Amino acid sequence: MRCGWNxxxxxxxxxxxxxxxxxxxDPTCAASDPLYYMYRDLARxxxxxxxxxNHRLRYDITVIPSRDLCGEHVKTKGHxxxxxxxxxxxPELYEVLEGTAQFLLQSxxxxxxxxxxxxxxxxxxIPPGYGHITINPSPDTTLVLANLVSTAFESEYGEYETLHGAAYYVMSDGRIIKNLHYPDVPPARKCTAVKGQGTAGRACAGSIYSLIGDREALAFLNEPEKYPDLFKGLLKD
Known part of the structure; x- marks a missing residue:
């Protein structure tokens, strides 16, 4: 695997x-396997x-090759x-190691x-109270993501499965289509994540792997209630 993992x-x-x-x-899509790869609980x-x-944390890498799933960009399942x-x-902390990602978040x-x-x-x-999927919108580039997350819980996939995905589908032709299994939801706001900017402070100042060993920088992943200012403004347009 590329992206510097050693x-x-x-x-x-x-x-x-x-x-x-x-x-x-398109739930009848007949695409071939595999769709994406999940490397869990990594350490150098x-x-x-x-x-x-000891700090109830896990470092993962997810690799999402470019795919068209019957007119929809390849994505993660959502939880x-x-x-x-x-x-x-x-919450959860992600870093894009290679490629370009779209994170579709919904409260x-x-x-x-x-x-x-x-x-x-x-x-x-990913702030408290938001579900999320990750999309690879590139027609030809593999997306490689790292994440740091608490090990104190199991992700909840049930609502995404029951409602047949997220509130919107991001299609390969650029359209964002409402999922009709949902009630009325607001239009999807768009914003851009910029490295090292915003209120995320040390958590987004560099490689998230370099934060391992820094309890203060990562304590918000288990105790988000103590860091309300960290999440303010993260999702502004």
Whole structure:
């Protein structure tokens, strides 16, 4: 795998077309497998692995080759995060290692939908209370993403499966189509993630892997209620 990863790399989890059909714009799509690869719980050293484990964190890499899924850009399945013990949703931190990503975020109350464009080197924080999918909009470039996330929860896929995907489908011809299984939702706002800017501070100042060992920089992933200012303005147009 490219993108500078020089640590151990276990066999990936593979997302198949059978698993993805319930959330596609065309659920009859007959695309071939695999669609994308998920390398979970990575570390470059045993010391890094111990630190991550002791702080209830996990570093992952996801590889999404460019694909057209019957007129729709290839994407991840989509999920929400549950609330932590004090009632605040767990966030997540992403970095685009290679390629260009679109993150389609939607609040659990469905009163806000945001399409975030992020190029190589940019980072995106998924705020508490937002579900998300990641899209590779490139016709010819593989998307490689890293993420840091709490290990204190399991992702919740059920609402995306029940409602046949996110509130909108991002099509290969550039259209953004409303998913008719949803009630009325606002139009998708668009914004761009820029490396090192905004209120994300140290979390987006450089490679997110370099934050391993920095408890203060990553504590928000388990205790977001203590860092409300971190999320202010992250999703402004």
């Amino acid at each position: 640590g151990p790399l276990p066999a990936p989890g593979i997302r198949t077309i059978r698993e993805m059909r319930p959330v596609l714009a 050293s045993e010391a890094d692995r111990r630190w991550l484990c 929400y995060h549950p609330d932590n013990p004090v009632g605040t949703g767990y 659990r109350r469905l009163d806000d939908v945001i399409l975030v464009l992020a190029s190589t080197g940019a980072c995106v924080i």
